[in-house]
Amino acid sequence: MKRTLITLALIAFVAAGGFLGALSLEHNSDVTLPPPSGQLPVGRTIADWKDAAHNDPMAPPGTPRELLVWIWYPSQQSAALDEYEPSTHAPELPFKGPLILRPLNPVFKLLTTDYSKVHGHSLHEPPVSAQQASYPVVLMRGGASGQVRNYTTLAEDVASHGYVVVGIDAAYRTGRVVFPDGRSIEERPENNPEMFEGEALFKLGEKLADAWAADMSFVVDRLEQLNASDERFRGKLDLQKIGAFGHSLGGAEALEFCHNDSRCKAVINVDGAPWGKVVTDGLSQPVLFFMSDHSGDRADAEAETIGTNFGSLFPKTPKGTWLMIKGSNHFMFSDDAVLKSRMILGALKRLGILKVDARRQLAITTHYTSGYFDAALAGKAGSPPLLSADYPEIQTFALK
Numbered sequence: 001m002k003r004t005l006i007t008l009a010l011i012a013f014v015a016a017g018g019f020l021g022a023l024s025l026e027h028n029s030d031v032t033l034p035p036p037s038g039q040l041p042v043g044r045t046i047a048d049w050k051d052a053a054h055n056d057p058m059a060p061p062g063t064p065r066e067l068l069v070w071i072w073y074p075s076q077q078s079a080a081l082d083e084y085e086p087s088t089h090a091p092e093l094p095f096k097g098p099l100i101l102r103p104l105n106p107v108f109k110l111l112t113t114d115y116s117k118v119h120g121h122s123l124h125e126p127p128v129s130a131q132q133a134s135y136p137v138v139l140m141r142g143g144a145s146g147q148v149r150n151y152t153t154l155a156e157d158v159a160s161h162g163y164v165v166v167g168i169d170a171a172y173r174t175g176r177v178v179f180p181d182g183r184s185i186e187e188r189p190e191n192n193p194e195m196f197e198g199e200a201l202f203k204l205g206e207k208l209a210d211a212w213a214a215d216m217s218f219v220v221d222r223l224e225q226l227n228a229s230d231e232r233f234r235g236k237l238d239l240q241k242i243g244a245f246g247h248s249l250g251g252a253e254a255l256e257f258c259h260n261d262s263r264c265k266a267v268i269n270v271d272g273a274p275w276g277k278v279v280t281d282g283l284s285q286p287v288l289f290f291m292s293d294h295s296g297d298r299a300d301a302e303a304e305t306i307g308t309n310f311g312s313l314f315p316k317t318p319k320g321t322w323l324m325i326k327g328s329n330h331f332m333f334s335d336d337a338v339l340k341s342r343m344i345l346g347a348l349k350r351l352g353i354l355k356v357d358a359r360r361q362l363a364i365t366t367h368y369t370s371g372y373f374d375a376a377l378a379g380k381a382g383s384p385p386l387l388s389a390d391y392p393e394i395q396t397f398a399l400k
Contacts, residue, residue: 032119033153033338034359037366038160040129043075044122045232048179051218058191058211059172067215068177069222070148070167072122072159073236074129118339120152122159128236132162136241136378137223139216139257140167143248143272143334144194145175145187150334151247157366163373164237166223170215173208193249202305205249205275212253213276216244217261241265243377245369247333248272258285266376268369270333273306274313282316286376289320289399290368292328293355314399321372323386324395325364327355337362356393364391 036042051065059065128135140155142148148155148167155165169177171185178184189195196204220242227237243266244254251272258264259278268288297303314320337358348354368391374380386396 030117030119031338033121033156033335034363034366035121036157036160038157038162038370040074040131040160040162041077041126042072042122042156042159043077043124043126043128044070044072044120045125046070046180048181049219049222054214054218056170056172056211058170058188058207060188063172065215065218066171066179067219068169068171068174068179069219070155070169072155072165072167073233074131074135074159074162074164075123075126076129077123077126118335121156122152125232128232134236134238135162135164136238136243136373137164137166138243138245138373138377139219139254140165140244141212141216141246141250141253142167142169142174143246143250145173145192146247146250146334147174147176150336153335153338153362154333154366154369158370158373161370161374162378163370164233166219168212168215168219170212173211198302201302202275205252205273208249209252209256209276212250213257213260216253216257217263220261220263239263241377243267243373245270245373246272248330252276255283255287258287259283266373268372270365270369271330274309279309279312280316282313284319286319287317287321288368288372288376289322290365290372291322291324292330292333293324293326317399320399321386322397322399323368325356325361326393326395328361328364328393329354329356329358332356332358332361333365335362360393364393367391368394 047069049067049069051067054065055061056063056065138158140148140151142151147169151167155167159165171177172188173191174187176184176186191204191208193201193204193208220239223237224239226233227235227239242263244257244264245251245268246254247270249272251269252275253272254267255269255272255274255278256276258267259276259281264285266286267283268290270290271292332354340358345354345358349357368386387394
């Protein structure tokens, strides 16, 4: 019996070692993000924007608003592989889960590709493309506390179709923000929605949606200054055509921005539960609710509140469209669809947690994001139809 237990322990040890070795190999392998589907090459720049006139309500008292701003834009030069982001801007986020699990942090890191090994399709600060006199602008927000760099595939794809995409991270609200001067600021625990549930989560969601919406309006103010006097972007921004999109909580923030700021002309909410004044007031602008498949979600008080919010918002949003990717997963709208371990994604698919291939879901998302902005914001002729035989996973229904 003792010999059998020892043999089983050795087998388990060897299997665990092999599993961790395979994860480590994946973690340290080079990965290239899916290429943009548009015709224009893409450039990218990063900036630190401070607002000395307004304090950040979610930061320590007396702290002015400060944002790390990412700008992807149509480039005049041919695209070449660029780092996912410079190493000084790509810190590993600290694991903030239960204390009992923190010793496993090195293992959790292996579940995602090392960011220094990830390559996108943006060139660092080339001239703006002269193919058009100016380009519509769309603001982008990530989910919960996530960094917008984790939506590089979406940002590059939209930019390649002729848009300037502006993503923002905020000090004390994003998991970790590393500014160009090397300062690193971590999220305050009281700002992390993943630490709350029930009524406390709803209250925090409304506060965050309001704060991020104000940030987005500030960003538009700064873009007006760039368009007037910046050497690279002068006259290149079509600020009569401003849109916004975001994933999860970022979708709620995009909705609230468009509710509060009439300069926003179209918005995409990517699988986000709505919070804030937009729920009671609705939106007059074109809105795409681009959702994952929630048919298997459990019915609880939180889901009931979210359903009530949607039920309030829909009748007051006359230009709203609802699309759903059948079988899709809430977390696969970002670069996680590419950067998470293939072994783990494969296991989740076998377990039925992922019903749509993660890369397929990301490809569908890029197609509909740029296509919707082409129709609702840029007014381009020949925009793709909402329903297509190429995307049988898409379902739609009328909002009432």
